[in-house]
Amino acid sequence: MILTHFNPELPVTLACDASPYGLGAVISYRYPNGSDRPIAFASRSLAPAEKNYSQIDKEALGIIWGIKKFHSYLYGRKFKLITDHQPLIYIFNSEKGVSVTASARLQRYSLFLSGYEYEIEFRGTAKHANADSLSRLPLKSTEVDTSLKMVESFHIAQMEAIPVSNKQVQQETRNDRVLGLITTFTQDGWNTIHKDGEYAPYYSRRNELTVHQGCLMWGVRVIIPSKLRSQVLGQIHEGHLGVVKMKALARSFVWWPGIDQDIEKLAKACNGCQQNQNSPKGAPLNAWEWPSKPWDRVHIDFAGPFLGSMFLIMVDAHSKWPEVIKMKNITSESTINVLRTIFSRNGIPSRIVSDNGPQFTSQEFENFMQLNGI
Ligand SMILES: [Zn+2]
Structure with a gap:
């Protein structure tokens, strides 16, 4: 040749x-x-x-x-x-x-x-x-071929992330009357006889179904056979995340017809989930900019009671230098006295940031601030 x-x-x-x-x-x-x-x-x-x-x-x-x-x-x-x-x-x-x-x-x-x-x-x-x-x-x-290996290992990772083994899914998919048929259709082609009733949710997704290691997948999600659904549902429910988060969690790994309704029913019947559902969203964090020099902006608050005492805490935003003063009481008057001693040591800051507690909003305190030009 x-x-x-x-x-x-x-x-x-x-x-x-x-x-x-x-x-x-x-x-x-x-x-x-x-x-x-x-x-x-x-x-x-x-x-x-x-x-x-x-x-x-x-x-x-x-x-x-x-x-x-x-x-x-x-x-x-x-x-x-x-x-x-x-x-x-x-x-x-x-x-x-x-x-x-x-x-x-x-x-x-x-x-x-x-x-x-x-x-x-x-x-x-x-x-x-x-x-x-x-x-x-x-x-x-x-x-x-490494790229194809990566695709395989992605599917394997998806299966490993779910709480039942892929062997179980494989076996129950085979045993499941509907999923068994769907697997055959997915591999050999669909017919229009099986497009209604319990087959409808699969028929409408037929272009997105694949078989991987004997398990049916819808896109990246493993289709869980009916026998294993309550077990998977139980795992999703762990932690009582509430209906929205549970759905999101399920959506990244598993699917079966009516999974959303199953999750809703579960969350409705569960006190823990109800509480999580109603807790308000955390307020977005407001990042303070970092002052360019020390003692430019100080943050002030009270901590305690701890071992029977209250503490005034003052932190410099530039250096993170803390001042922690034990206080007998936290009236405006004693707060002002403590601040006087701190300012005499460290100088007067340009700004003081507080949570607007009663000590910091009293007329007395405002007069003191004005006097110091803060
Ligand atoms: Zn719950």
């Missing part, structure tokens, strides 16, 4: 194939007489997890890997994608767009492929010999 040099004038073909243990790809030029002459070859072994893929997923993986491998030859130009796997021709048909019923993995692959301009072409195994034999005699390396 003779390799040829790169020639941007000639049409490019990429042939990909997968065997039970490896992937192979050949990038070639198509000469005017119809013959393909290879530019480069590549092959790799399947990682253990990839060996468990269905054949169609393996073939699809081969295409994605081949395109990534030869990205610099393919990106931004038209090329022919050649596979010996007939179903992929329909699934990855760039003109039709991705079928919404394709598996989550194939959907992600299609999304990746949408970045390229290609026509997909079927070629029987006999003519597909190059890529086919490469996939059967792969190089030892596996170089698992």
Whole structure:
């Protein structure tokens, strides 16, 4: 076999194939007489997890890997994608767009492929010999695709965050009469017989449903089978966050038809949640600007009673210097006396900030402030 040099004038073909243990790809030029002459070859072994893929997923993986491998030859130009796997021709048909019923993995692959301009072409195994034999005699390396791994681990993280194990969800999804059917529809296609009644909430979301490790997902949320719902609800209820926060918490991880109503019912019947529901929103914090010099602005308040005494606390906003004075009583008169001693030591501040307690709003106190020019 003779390799040829790169020639941007000639049409490019990429042939990909997968065997039970490896992937192979050949990038070639198509000469005017119809013959393909290879530019480069590549092959790799399947990682253990990839060996468990269905054949169609393996073939699809081969295409994605081949395109990534030869990205610099393919990106931004038209090329022919050649596979010996007939179903992929329909699934990855760039003109039709991705079928919404394709598996989550194939959907992600299609999304990746949408970045390229290609026509997909079927070629029987006999003519597909190059890529086919490469996939059967792969190089030892596996170089698992990290971006796809990240997607997988995101789904796994979503499942780990919920209070039931993905094994449980998997099993109960299978056992659940409705979810079992929905799983089949999601994988094999929907029919209009099952679009009403208990199927309606799923039917209306059918384009957003995927199956991941035997669990149904709506977007990023795991669909909880009916048997596990009260358990998950119990977990969401922990902490008595009130109906709004519970809904928000649920929304990031789980879903089932009527989950919002279930949460509302739960919160209504619970005293703890009612209290949280009614507590007012915290006032927004008003940040004071930092004064440029010490003793420019001081904050004043009383603390206590502590061990039978009250304390006047004064803090300089610039240096955080505290003055803490034990007081027998907290009348305006004794407050003024204490301030006199502090001011005689530290000078008179430009501003005093208080909570407008009665000591700080009395006529006496205001006269004292005016006298000091504060
Ligand atoms: Zn509660």
